[in-house]
Amino acid sequence: MPGDSAQVVIVGGGAMGTSTAYHLAELGVTDVVLCERETLGSGSTSKSAGGIRAQFADEINIRIALISLLEFRNFEQKIGAGIDFRETGYLFLLDSEEDVGLFREAVRLQGSLGVLSTELTLDEVLELVPQVSTEGLRGATYCPRDGFATPEAVVRGYAAAAAEMGVRIKQGVDVTRIPVLGNKILGVDTTEGRIKTDTVVCTAGVWSKDVAALVGMNLPVEGEVRWMHYTPEAPGLPDVVPLTVDFSTGFYFHREGPGLVFGGREPTIEGVATQGTRRLPMLEELPIQSSWWGYYEMSPDHNAIVGEAKEPSRFLYATGFSGHGFQQSPALGEHLAERVIGAKPTLDLSAFSAARFAQGEPREEAFVI
Numbered sequence: 001m002p003g004d005s006a007q008v009v010i011v012g013g014g015a016m017g018t019s020t021a022y023h024l025a026e027l028g029v030t031d032v033v034l035c036e037r038e039t040l041g042s043g044s045t046s047k048s049a050g051g052i053r054a055q056f057a058d059e060i061n062i063r064i065a066l067i068s069l070l071e072f073r074n075f076e077q078k079i080g081a082g083i084d085f086r087e088t089g090y091l092f093l094l095d096s097e098e099d100v101g102l103f104r105e106a107v108r109l110q111g112s113l114g115v116l117s118t119e120l121t122l123d124e125v126l127e128l129v130p131q132v133s134t135e136g137l138r139g140a141t142y143c144p145r146d147g148f149a150t151p152e153a154v155v156r157g158y159a160a161a162a163a164e165m166g167v168r169i170k171q172g173v174d175v176t177r178i179p180v181l182g183n184k185i186l187g188v189d190t191t192e193g194r195i196k197t198d199t200v201v202c203t204a205g206v207w208s209k210d211v212a213a214l215v216g217m218n219l220p221v222e223g224e225v226r227w228m229h230y231t232p233e234a235p236g237l238p239d240v241v242p243l244t245v246d247f248s249t250g251f252y253f254h255r256e257g258p259g260l261v262f263g264g265r266e267p268t269i270e271g272v273a274t275q276g277t278r279r280l281p282m283l284e285e286l287p288i289q290s291s292w293w294g295y296y297e298m299s300p301d302h303n304a305i306v307g308e309a310k311e312p313s314r315f316l317y318a319t320g321f322s323g324h325g326f327q328q329s330p331a332l333g334e335h336l337a338e339r340v341i342g343a344k345p346t347l348d349l350s351a352f353s354a355a356r357f358a359q360g361e362p363r364e365e366a367f368v369i
Contacts (some may be wrong), residue, residue: 005196006168007031008340009188011175011211012204014045015151015326016318018158019333020201021167022079027337030166033195034159035188037174041155044205045326047294049228049254049261051243052327053090053146054115057106057366058303061324062113063347064331071330072149081157083149088254089242090146091120091128092367093137093279099247100139102366107141117143129244131237131282148243148254151326158333178214180312185215199314201336206297208319217309219354221320223295227272228263230256231286249275250369253283260286296323301362306332307353308339316340317354322368 007029010017013036021034036042052072054065075083094100103119110117120140125132128142163169170192177189178200187196202211206223234255243254251272253262262283264272269291277284299305299320309315316339318332319325325332331347338345351363 004033004193006033007197008033008199008201009195009197010034010201010203011188012036012043012202012208013040013155013159013169013171014043014203014205015041015154015158015329016203016205016332018155018162019329020203020336021162021169022158023334023337024340025162025165025167027341027343029337029341032162032167034162034167034169035173035175035190036169036171039171040159040169041152043207044294044297045151045155047228047292048151048326049243049252049263050148050151050326051090051254052085052148053143054110055090055092055106055117055141055143055146055367057102058363059109059113060347060349060351061303061328061365062110062115064328066114067331067334067346068328069145075154075157079157079161081153081160083153083157085147085149087145087147088240089142089144091125091242091244092141093125093132093244093246094139094141095136095248097138103139103141106367110143115143116145117141129238129241131280132244133279133281142242146243154326154329175211175214180215183312185312185314199340200316201340202315202317202319203336205319205325206295208297208317212317215309215312215315217315217354219305219317219319220300220357221305222298224298225267225293226263226265226296226323227267227269227291227293228261229269229272229291230259230261230289232257232259232289233286234258234260236282245369246275246279249279251275251279252369253280259289297325298322300357301364302368303363303365304328304332304352305354306335306349307355322365
C-alpha cells in the first residue's frame, strides 16, 4: 500500500527467503517485508527431494552443511515446527576409479571437519540396500548423519516463526521495479505499491537473475529442469534406506512412506528409468503414481552465488545453489541476516561472491547430483 516502508525487503519466499526472514528476526530485525509472487515455497523448494548432506568436495560447502544440519536436527525445538527430518544417511555409488579418488580425498577433508563419512565396500553397500546392482561399481561412500526432510514444512516453520516475531509476509505480490538513486536503493515497487527501503535481499532462486537485473546487476543463474517421480510400492526394500545416488548418471532414490521417490538428470521418465533400472532393477516392475518437475538454479561453477552488490549498495543476494539450496538454507539465511546488520559473519563466504566470475576465479563444486 502507499506509504509502506521496511528496514529490509526480501524477494522470494522459498526456504532461503523464509530462513533469512527468521534469522533477521532472531537478531532483532523485525521491520522486514518478505515478498513472494506466488505462495510460500511454490518455486524450487516445493519440488525439491529434500536431501541434506555434508558430503561435499568444497570445504565451504561442508562447513555450511554442518551448521545447516544442526539447525535441521533441532528445528522443532528451536523453531517450533516438525519437518520430518530423517537421518537415513546418504550413499554415493561410484563407477570410475577417478570418482573413487575424488571421493576418497573428500572423505579425508570431511573427516578433518568432523563429518562421519566413510568409504564402503560393495558388500557393505548391499547390507544397506540389498536390491542395488553393484555391477560396474568401483566403490562407494556413506555418511549416516545425512538425510532428508520435508521442504514445505521447513518453509512453513520459518515463515510462521518470523511472522510471530513481526515480519510481514506478502504472498501473491510481485516485485516489478527497484528504484535506485546514485548508489542507494530507494524502495521496491510491487504489484501492491511501493515499499520504501534501502536494503533488499534477493533469494528468488532461478528468478534471481531477473530481480538482480532491476538494479542493473548480472547474476549468472540459469534454470535447469529436473523431474522427480513417486512409486507407492517398494516391496522387499528395507524400511530405512539411505538417499542413494548413482553419481555418474545422477540417478537417485529415497524412501517416501511405503514407496520411493526417485529422479535424475534426464527430462523424461524413459530416460530416468534407463539409468534407474540399471542400478535398481526392481524399479522396472514398480508403478509410477505421480511425477513433477522443478528448477535447479545453476551457476557456472555449480557453487552458490552469495554476497552484496557494490552498486547499488545494500543489495544482497543468495542464489545459484545448483541443486543444494534447500539444504543450505539454515546457514545461508543466518549469513545473510548477519550481513544485513553488519555483524561479522559466522562463515566467510567471500569466495562465493558474484565478482569471482568477472575476476576469472570460479570455484567448482564437484559433487553436484
